[in-house]
Amino acid sequence: MDASMKKHVAMGVISLMIAGSVMGCGKKDDKSSAAASSKTETEKSENKGSKEKGSDSSTISVMGIDWGYGPVQNSEMEKYWEDLLGVNLDIEWINYEDYDQKVNTLISSGSIPDVIQVSKMGNGSYYYPIFTQAIEAGDFVDLTPYLFDDGKGIAETNAVMKNWDDKMWDQTKYKDGIYILPRSKAESGQNSGIEVRKDLMEKYGFEKEPATMDELKDWLIQLSKAASDGEGKKIYALEYFGDKFMDDRVKAFATAFTGQSDWAVDKNGEFQYMQFKDEYIDFLNWMKALYDAGAIDPEFALNNSDTSKWKAGNSVALLSTWYNWNQSSDRTSSKIFDDSTPDDYKAWCLMPVKGPKAYTVSPNYTDVDSCIAISSKCSKEKIEKILTAFDGTEEQYPGYDKVMAFGVEGIHYVLKDDGTIDTSENLIKESGQDGYVGAWNQIFLKKDADMIADKFMRDGAKRASDENITRAKEIKDFVYKDLADTKMKNETQNLQSDTYNKQWSVLTDDVNTMCTQYVMGQIDEKEWKSFVKGIVDSSDYKAIQKEFKESAEETK
Template identity: 25%
Template sequence: MAKITRPAAMRSLVGVMMSVIVLSACGNNEGTPAGSKNDKLTIKIMSSLQTEPPDMNSAFWTGLEERTKVHLDIDWVPINDYINKVNLVLASGSIPEVLTVTDTNLSSLVDAINKGSFWELSEFLGDFSKYPNLKNNVPESAWRLLRYNGKIYGLPRTRPQIGAAEHIRKDWLDKLGLPVPKTMDELLVTLKKVVESDPDGNGKRDTIGLMFDESYRAAFGGIDPEYTPDGGLYPKQLSTAYTNMVEWYRKAYADGLMSQEFAIMKDLQYSDMFGAGLAAFYRKNPWHQYGLEQAAKKVQPDAKVELIPYLTGPKGTTAVLSPGFYGALYIPKSVPKEKVEKILQFYNNTASDEITKYITYGIEGVHHKVENGVIKMTDQGKKEINNTTIEPFVLKLDPWSKTDSPIAPQEVNLRNREKVKPELEVGKIDPFSVINSSSWVTQWPKYDGEFTSMRTQAIIGKITMEQYKSYIDQLRAKKEFGQAYKEFAENYKALFGK
């Protein structure tokens, strides 16, 4: 059975014991020793869980072990609690052999790297001659933009450029004779009409229009750098674009489009609400379109979920492109060098065409079948392979892996590809998904809680926008942020050449 949690002390003890056992039993530097299960390399991993806990004794997971000759001991942590768990693990120092981190700019992670808690992997990877799949099948941009102070500390969780799109209940729009919105302002007008129409027919105004998502600052120019008077770079929270986004959300809240609990609502909660027919609009990976529509049809048989590639704002669009990865895998210094090499060989293997296809589709005849050259997932495949399955791996790049759904008919996937393709023409990479500042990591946590509170108060109308802007001006003027502005500017230039 899959584990959800394990006491830190026990994890540490077991990790040491397993390291001793594995290192004494395995002499193959390729990390794929043959033989019985006791001879296989065991890797202890902590990773995020977006579904029900997987059965690690299922055909999928045992099949992966047979193909890689590696036994995965995974501590699955529910996604809503994952960042908190990562923070706790980093604070305790009892770090699993591979730590999955979804936010590579997480202050606790950067602090741990600065303290030398993780291996600098450049010395192992070298020119990648020992790891051809990691070199050839992972986007060059991922290796370039994931660097911290010019060095590689994490293995990128490979992702395509198109990673998100807007989902809207098209059947509700059709019922009201409304066109699909194309701009941020049109979205607010459209959603106001939808939520006021009681689309679920329960006689209550309880439909949610949208959730808070700070990626929408891109539509207000938030993807472009904003420099300080002396040439530094303001972090995203202190940018004019971010403030303008807050003002947009203030209007949305005043129009009754947001949940009163939006500030504490988790993505998984909102996903469930959308699928249950309680929400009208949702920003998510395009591959969720079919699943969300099918879920909504259980409540309203005529439900139709339409993809909008992006919305246009006053200074940009909502098309934010991935830098080639989403999160990364980190190996702590507690892992011996010999085992680090074996772990890297394992991930070089998962980035191969063969293993990536297996992790995506499983076993033919069990998890999928091929009809007229089209892969169709079986019921068992739909159960055992999902968006949790890919979390702890480095995979070969598939430009449509966040668009194609393994449970959707091929014609749906092909149609969705065409719908989101325009993102590639207008989209930009969010620099703050990759640039870092050690000074910011040290200073910002002192103000983050207060900032979040002020942002929420501005959105719900408890304080005026003038008060919020005055607060941001005060933060901008903090002397302790000066070094961080400089570091952000230097890191931005180093990574983006501007």
Template identity: 30%
Template sequence: MKIVKRKKWALSAAVILTVIAMIGCSSETEPPVSGQPLNLSIFAPTYGGALPDTGGQIQMEVEMRSNTKLNITWVPVSDWEKRLNVAIAANNLPDLIVTKTIPGQLFSSTVAQAIENGQLMDLTEYVRADDFAAKYPNLGKYPKEIWDHSEFKGKIYSLPWGVTPRANLSGFIMRKDLFDKSGLKVPITVDELADTLIELSDPPKLYGLQFTGKTLDTSNLKPIAVAYTGVQDWGVDEQGNFMFQAFMPEYKGFLNWVKKLYDARVIEQEFSLGQNASNFSKGNSAMMIHVWWNAAQTSMNHWFAKEAPAEAEVMRIMPVQGPRAYAIAVQPGFNNPVVINTKFDKAKMPQLLKVYDYFASQEFQDFVQYGLEGVHHNVVDGKKVLIPDIPDDGRGQFSSMLNAVYRDFLEEARLAGLSDENYKQMKAVSTFAEETVAKQGPGIPQWNLSSPTFMSKWNAVIKDLDDNRDKVVMGKMSIEEWDKYVQGVTSSETYRQILKEFKEQYAKNRS
């Protein structure tokens, strides 16, 4: 699965204005570890905006709360992978490193090689210890599958970053105002959904479905592909044989579904350019497929952008059913792994884990969002209210530094004032999605496997995939031509070698 680039889906600052006061948070927090502050160097991504000043008020507050002295290397997300690879090659690594995954795999080939070279610490003895949850209660809240998905060759070399619910891409979020006027029935299958979107579409002013990104592998469509194939990216049968989703015969049903929408102008005609002309939040589409906790519209927060109609209103429908599965896409429970340099003093590992546990706390998340009283927010009628138009001092960058809190998005939405109807819809979707995935998948069996051929040659194997998918949808490639393309890839020596390595590693991990 292509990992969605991290965005601030956290209900938005305006939505959560009442939440923190209700949950409770003290600005006078005892450090997580007594004694001398822990000197800690960190390699972390930044997604833009002002960086906090070293020695400035914000960093000093974070250091006081975490009992640390921080030396942070902020790396623009555009240079993230390159800078990481250079640091590994030079064996010049800080203590904590936020690594960048490749699509569908826990570690890139460079990070995997760093593990083989002994550059990164094995954390298994700490994470699998019987008293781990007692010592580190915030990390102990993580579901078991998060730690299972952190395993690599039977050991754990990383801590989670960007923690979210597993069945995250299950939000079918529609414009209620448009749907109510249409008189249509709520769709329950992929075919009914396509027909509904065609009816609601009025291009170019209003598209039926939001399309972001530049490929058909976008997260906005991934759940539909799962509905047709029953797998996400890679599947595995009872004999341990792997299959790639886009090369399965059933995937052609997904391509035809998208083509139907394309022909009816329900999606942008130039979708491959990534212009995002169908932005749901701006009122340019009738529906978006997204994480289920997005678009938490409340009486205090309209949620939609100012460009959207004033009457725009949100509703949620249940994930629709396809020929092979419900339209639910998953992730391993986190976005990226955080690794630790083996040069770090092991005697200080309990203190480092205590610090990371603090960064996984709601208290730290609250500080990142609301900052200091009188500086970033005021308390009005017992509720924290952000001060408008204050200069950006880089407070939000610390969310990117170690984004580790396991948040209760449903409870946050309720406390923020989500209507009873929308709360019931959101809860029904999240519960159904998690229960469905637990029973029947899809899974991500390839996630923590080690295939040298996949890591080194996969991009070359699928170099024409995106273009050919687009051509089918746009009517520039027939299904017969698609079949020939797929046959050429799947019969190649490289592809067969990847399947062989996946099967062997999968069997080894299960033995």
């Protein structure tokens, strides 16, 4: 799902381009419009379900995202699902680069298929302006009565969904309705892993792990120097490139200094953005210390992605997901590092370290892994058919989880004599791509993520060492407990602000440039604070704060 973050940087621009054609569909602040959109699906189906495109309950039309792997219509995978679920699927896979423009055009013209995959914006919300305007116009189904029905709803009985807590469902709400249907729950606090080169730790005597941000800074700088001298080439302290200081590759470090994620509510009840908090400069000073010591790429702002690449062995550490260092015990079956690197490189992950305000635990933008929405043109009968077909589980269909993970035996993988799965056979590569398993994981329900079981504890040669499995469990336990204790989250999750949608990119256009200049010593603290004050005192920033507060009141 990381690719969705990159592709949605321009979502605000796309939204503004198409919004004009949707404005007549409904007013966001019109209470009567909101009330009209909450009509029962029975009433909707009586009024238009039998006359609109897609009303035939025998065929379900779907639009899903192709993340570049090329799934095609009428693949063997599609036929497998149709036979298993007893449905006829008319599915169109759209390349991720074109998906938003196409689906938004269809939404604006009222021509959406029965089911669409909903894209995630850069701020983690699935409720973007064009989608919410269509919701207000009554174009999508409020799934609440289907999900919750005095213990008989899908969310209350489905073997996967019934394990989701209120926090998960809160992330699916728009005002008082639920218009997106999650496909799984992601691991929490994903980008909280400080991945390191353990072979360098052992070789140069740095096996005592740092516990605080100050200790981490000194540890990284000193190990970087020792490794550079010993290896005869420059090894940076931290992989970092580009000028995005809210990037997940550094955000957990900023969280440790500020005690919040992107947006938080301060003691006065005002919404506050992380980069404009007083303590954010302490994070910049931490980064500046690495820069001044020559421990990060001096030309990081030029976006030299390979210069300090951790997987190429060019850095001591990388801030990434806490589960993506799942190196196999033989260090070759699942290598982690680039193929060009020696087999003796060892991956490890530090426990989160403590900063002045918090640990280096960064909450997800959202725990909703991916989601779909259903057109209100569908009859009640079809809605129920979609919900039955798209929400399968292992309990309902034995072997379902295996198909969701690996595809169909003989088509997408070969079952070897030792019981392990091989997906690399040349004979199945073409059919495997055509039916690309991962694409179906975005639109059908799958079991919740368990990265320790799926990555570290896999059967066969790719299983990680016992030591690495133990550390992964320690990190997961710590991250989950910390988030439960602090209740930290992005407080604007699914909240709406017209001014934010229209002006945020303009308002913050120079922020990362100023961060870069500060870290490189080109501006001082006084200039930084004056710059921030100009933004937080602006009418646009104050309007954003006001609109988020009003939106929060509407969702209570």
